Amino acid sequence: MLLPYNPPRHDWRGCRVWIIGASSGIGRALAQSLLAQGARVALSARHAERLDEVAAGSAMALVLPLDAADLAAWSDAYATVHQHWGGLDLILFCAAEYRPQRSWELQAAEVKRMLEVNLASVYYGVETVLPAMLAEGRGGIAVIASVAGYLGLPGATVYGPTKAALINLAELLYCDLHGKGLAVYLINPGFVKTPLTAKNAFAMPALQTPEQAATAILHGIERGRFEIHFPRRFTLWMKLAQLLPYRLRLRQLGRALGG
Structure with missing residues (x-):
């Protein structure tokens, strides 16, 4: 019988979780x-008022405004978490920026912001929390990438490559950290109904709600999975598409997405 990639988790009560992009x-x-399951949750995003709405007055919530793309802000934010809880059991990287665009529509300032939020911020966060986790020999890092990172999808001109980079990063983090007692989770959702996907002008197959996505993610973490991808009726087709030779893959992508 194959062992799970990460230690299974059976109870969230008292668990110290920091969510980046919680608004x-x-x-x-x-x-x-x-929060409903009894975890202690640090809520980070740029807008404090939205975080207050999520916290809803819970004594288990720590509202911690943060621009994840601001390297200098990370150390102070983590110092606050450590002051309250003495450390972390799990950090979840959820922050992302997205605009559907083709390659001839690139704008440098927008590209820079997406690279900083989607990718650089994860490096900043890992650099910040990893020393303490390594010292304790426990803790977990969860990275939300996307099935958009599986293939070069026209329209995801910046978003897709950042998500592909996160997939690569999660794989190497697992190899680096698994033997040191740390858990690493790679999360690849399909289409989820969020303010980001609301920008899409095309039909999104197997569209899920954020609540369905959260259930799938927590279930995968509880079972100790490495890659958590959903909904499988969609993501398995995307994985199969990765196996096609380029001559077929590129032709199908172009037809499906107007290339």
Whole structure:
């Protein structure tokens, strides 16, 4: 019998979780679910008033405004978490920026912001929390990438490559950290109804709610999975598409997405 990639988790009560990007979408739904299950949850995003709404006065919530793309802000934010809880059991990277665009529509300032939020912020966060986790020999890092990172999808000109980079990063983090007692989770959702996907002008197959996404993510973490992808009726087709030779893959992508 194969062992799980990560230690299974049977109870969230008292667990110390920091959610980056907790004000909307999947991050918000994860925060609400974890708080309902008795976890201690630090809520981070840029807008404090939205975080207050998610916290809803819970004594288990720590509202911690943070621009994840601001490297200098990370150390102070983590110092606050450590002051309150003495450490972390899990950090969840949910923050993301997205605009559907083709390659001829790129704008440098927008590209820079997406690279900082979607990718650089994860490096900043890992650098910040990892020393303490390694010292304790426990803790977990969960990275929300996307099935958009599986393939070069026209329209996801910046978003897709950042998510592909996160998939690569999660794989190497697992290899680096698994033997040191740390858990690493790679989360690849399909389409989820959020403010980001509301920008899409095309039909999104197997569209899920943020609450469905949060349930799938927490279930995968509880079972100790490495890659958590959902809904499988959609993501398995995306994985199969990765196996096609380029001549077929590129032709199908172009037809499906107007290329």
